[in-house]
Amino acid sequence: MAASFVRSCSRASRAITTVRFMSNVPENTVYGGPKSQNPNQRVTLTQLRQKHRKGEPITMVTAYDYPSAVHIDTAGIDVCLVGDSAAMVVHGYDTTLPISLEEMLVHCRAVARGAKRPLLVGDLPFGTYESSTNQAVDTAVRVLKEGGMDAIKLEGGSPSRITAAKSIVEAGIAVMGHVGLTPQAISVLGGFRPQGKNIASAVKVVETAMALQEAGCFSVVLECVPPPVAAAATSALNIPTIGIGAGPFCSGQVLVYHDLLGMMQHPHHAKVTPKFCKQYAQVGEVINKALLEYKEEVSKHFFPGPSHSPYKIASRDLDGFLSELQKLGLDKAASAAAASAEKMEPSDSSSSQ
Amino acid sequence: MASSLTRNCSRFSKAISVRLMSNLPENTVYGGPKPQNPNQRVTLTHLRQKHRKGEPITVVTAYDYPSAVHLDTAGIDVCLVGDSASMVVHGHDTTLPISLDEMLVHCRAVARGAKRPLLVGDLPFGTYESSSSQAVDTAVRVLKEGGMDAIKLEGGSASRITAAKAIVEAGIAVIGHVGLTPQAISVLGGFRPQGRNIASAVKVVETAMALQEAGCFSVVLECVPPPVAAAATSALKIPTIGIGAGPFCSGQVLVYHDLLGMMQHPHHAKVTPKFCKQYANVGEVINKALMEYKEEVSKKVFPGPSHSPYKITASELDGFLTELQKLGFDKAASAAASAAENMEPSKRDHDALKMVEKLKRAGLSFDLLAYNMLSGLFSDKNKADEVYELLSDMEVAGLMPDSITYKLQHYHVH
Numbered sequence: 001m002a003a004s005f006v007r008s009c010s011r012a013s014r015a016i017t018t019v020r021f022m023s024n025v026p027e028n029t030v031y032g033g034p035k036s037q038n039p040n041q042r043v044t045l046t047q048l049r050q051k052h053r054k055g056e057p058i059t060m061v062t063a064y065d066y067p068s069a070v071h072i073d074t075a076g077i078d079v080c081l082v083g084d085s086a087a088m089v090v091h092g093y094d095t096t097l098p099i100s101l102e103e104m105l106v107h108c109r110a111v112a113r114g115a116k117r118p119l120l121v122g123d124l125p126f127g128t129y130e131s132s133t134n135q136a137v138d139t140a141v142r143v144l145k146e147g148g149m150d151a152i153k154l155e156g157g158s159p160s161r162i163t164a165a166k167s168i169v170e171a172g173i174a175v176m177g178h179v180g181l182t183p184q185a186i187s188v189l190g191g192f193r194p195q196g197k198n199i200a201s202a203v204k205v206v207e208t209a210m211a212l213q214e215a216g217c218f219s220v221v222l223e224c225v226p227p228p229v230a231a232a233a234t235s236a237l238n239i240p241t242i243g244i245g246a247g248p249f250c251s252g253q254v255l256v257y258h259d260l261l262g263m264m265q266h267p268h269h270a271k272v273t274p275k276f277c278k279q280y281a282q283v284g285e286v287i288n289k290a291l292l293e294y295k296e297e298v299s300k301h302f303f304p305g306p307s308h309s310p311y312k313i314a315s316r317d318l319d320g321f322l323s324e325l326q327k328l329g330l331d332k333a334a335s336a337a338a339a340s341a342e343k344m345e346p347s348d349s350s351s352s353q
Numbered sequence: 354m355a356s357s358l359t360r361n362c363s364r365f366s367k368a369i370s371v372r373l374m375s376n377l378p379e380n381t382v383y384g385g386p387k388p389q390n391p392n393q394r395v396t397l398t399h400l401r402q403k404h405r406k407g408e409p410i411t412v413v414t415a416y417d418y419p420s421a422v423h424l425d426t427a428g429i430d431v432c433l434v435g436d437s438a439s440m441v442v443h444g445h446d447t448t449l450p451i452s453l454d455e456m457l458v459h460c461r462a463v464a465r466g467a468k469r470p471l472l473v474g475d476l477p478f479g480t481y482e483s484s485s486s487q488a489v490d491t492a493v494r495v496l497k498e499g500g501m502d503a504i505k506l507e508g509g510s511a512s513r514i515t516a517a518k519a520i521v522e523a524g525i526a527v528i529g530h531v532g533l534t535p536q537a538i539s540v541l542g543g544f545r546p547q548g549r550n551i552a553s554a555v556k557v558v559e560t561a562m563a564l565q566e567a568g569c570f571s572v573v574l575e576c577v578p579p580p581v582a583a584a585a586t587s588a589l590k591i592p593t594i595g596i597g598a599g600p601f602c603s604g605q606v607l608v609y610h611d612l613l614g615m616m617q618h619p620h621h622a623k624v625t626p627k628f629c630k631q632y633a634n635v636g637e638v639i640n641k642a643l644m645e646y647k648e649e650v651s652k653k654v655f656p657g658p659s660h661s662p663y664k665i666t667a668s669e670l671d672g673f674l675t676e677l678q679k680l681g682f683d684k685a686a687s688a689a690a691s692a693a694e695n696m697e698p699s700k701r702d703h704d705a706l707k708m709v710e711k712l713k714r715a716g717l718s719f720d721l722l723a724y725n726m727l728s729g730l731f732s733d734k735n736k737a738d739e740v741y742e743l744l745s746d747m748e749v750a751g752l753m754p755d756s757i758t759y760k761l762q763h764y765h766v767h
Contacts (some may be wrong), residue, residue, distance in 0.1 A: 091417070203673060231689050261639055287635060304630070337583050
């Protein structure tokens with residue numbers, strides 16, 4: 001008995017000690033009410049660091065609303081990124097440029113409500129952090145304060161970006177960098193074009209990644225670069241790299257939710273599915289089939305059947321209802337109601353026996 | 354020739370009749386070269402015709418571009434941007450928290466995706482109850498900024514009927530909504546079915562009729578017993594759209610996420626409405642896919658070569674390695690070099706070919722199966738030269754390539 005007591009004590013103290021150092025939430029959440037906050041459940045920077053050290057790949061997927069966040073949480077994905085890719089996959093624009101900060105914050109909040117375990121990273125959308133370092137810090141603050149995120153991601157490796165990243169880190173906000181193909185810069189890039197394919201570009205990828213590390217980033221996303229370039233950057237950095245279209249030598253991988261699920265089966269969309277993305281399901285097909293079946297069942301008067309028409313009115317009330325309808329002069333309605341009641345209760349005919 | 358002229362004329366006049374049916378200007382000269390196809394969008398007239406013929410109208414909710422595209426592709430009649438977004442998209446427990454600005458974002462995304470269904474936008478809680486002018490202002494924004502074709506508002510109190518009338522007079526089509534009105538759970542005491550006693554049942558019919566009187570083109574009946582819905586449907590000239598209201602309505606509506614079984618988490622399973630049929634288990638499909646992705650990344654199986662398409666030419670790579678070394682990144686340089694080798698299985702293929710040579714020199718001959726396998730291997734890597742070499746080898750060995758040989762080559766090389 002004493003032994004088990006000692007064991008539970010040490011377990012408790014272990015929980016207290018480790019949680020305190022690992023969590024990004026205060027140890028006691030007295031105002032949180034009876035709901036157990038479970039701070040040690042949330043993936044933290046330290047856990048990512050450990051995975052990186054052990055060579056275990058980090059998994060990251062984008063989410064934009066409550067259901068997708070719940071799905072990512074349930075599947076045990078490490079990091080949930082509320083990406084500005086929402087502009088394309090949720091809002092249907094052709095680029096990531098049109099989405100505003102207000103819209104991103106709405107997405108962030110919905111995701112925060114759904115994903116309790118993955119680390120939450122919010123993208124800074126185009127136009128909200130490039131003007132000045134002040135603007136960048138203000139935006140990052142809103143993403144954490146109003147969006148409920150744990151960290152932010154920003155694109156690019158120009159000197160002003162490195163400075164911005166540094167200021168955001170100094171403001172106490174964890175930053176994930178993003179180099180290679182940076183979709184917000186398609187204007188200068190001339191489209192969604194892979195980077196790092198020539199010497200200068202390849203060296204730039206490595207150098208900017210290192211500068212971002214120097215600025216205090218905890219991780220860097222490498223997008224659409226040849227695998228050897230990604231391998232070089234991953235090797236040169238102490239922090240983990242998260243790749244997308246960058247080959248298998250990164251410390252982790254990220255994919256867009258809709259792309260990996262095959263959400264858009266429409267031929268128009270099939271041609272814009274990125275070649276580096278594997279479709280792990282054909283959700284678009286499943287949805288299409290379900291909707292067609294619903295349409296068919298409604299059109300043929302099959303749905304709703306009795307099992308999906310659960311609400312009843314007691315026969316006494318029904319009779320009163322029919323009388324009232326007749327008083328109002330709605331005789332046709334009264335007989336329609338009476339007929340339907342009979343149709344819904346096929347046992348009446350046998351009950352008179 | 355005369356008959357074809359007549360046919361052309363009648364086709365032309367039919368096109369003119371489209372003008373009367375569409376809710377878009379006939380010519381969209383500013384729309385540019387994209388054909389506007391005004392007769393593609395479902396209109397109130399289409400719905401009226403369906404109702405007259407007794408053909409059930411299908412309605413499903415959508416909240417973003419992909420769901421809108423899905424509804425369009427499936428040929429659903431009406432796409433409702435519901436304030437149910439508050440629950441299924443934003444994860445709140447009720448429909449109350451969503452704001453008009455958030456609804457407008459949903460509306461715009463849906464408008465971008467659904468070109469054929471009639472688009473109806475819900476007026477969210479708190480944006481139309483104060484006064485008729487507030488109601489009209491909100492409805493105007495939903496059409497102007499949200500890109501919707503019509504609006505839906507809840508309730509049948511006198512002020513709501515007045516508001517509905519004012520909105521119709523502003524030129525905006527309105528769908529009414531009676532029975533369980535989720536925005537009113539405060540007075541209803543929860544999501545409780547209505548029309549289960551005489552007074553309530555009569556009220557459902559009366560308010561539906563009042564909304565028709567005010568100019569609504571349709572009324573949603575939510576969570577009422579089927580006989581009550583049947584009475585209302587019979588009493589009205591406009592179509593009723595039911596949800597949890599039995600099979601006697603003029604049409605049906607369901608929430609996208611509910612009908613697709615989007616939420617498989619146990620916590621959500623218990624809040625799936627009993628009147629909703631799950632036509633799929635999308636949540637399960639998604640869960641399975643995400644777990645597989647997680648597994649493949651963790652085991653370093655993804656991305657494989659077929660999902661690592663971006664290449665750097667050998668000369669650029671060499672220059673890159675040199676630059677890295679100049680910068681003092683020797684470890685990085687060797688990582689890059691071995692990565693490049695790893696990604697280029699040509700070394701392996703080259704070894705395979707060399708092995709073939711060795712075995713042939715040793716006097717071993719290959720059968721058709723072996724040649725087919727090698728052919729497939731090389732074709733997969735687009736090694737056209739090696740494939741042709743194999744084919745000539747086979748010829749020398751006196752083997753005829755069969756359909757499988759060609760199929761493998763065709764499948765992979767193309």
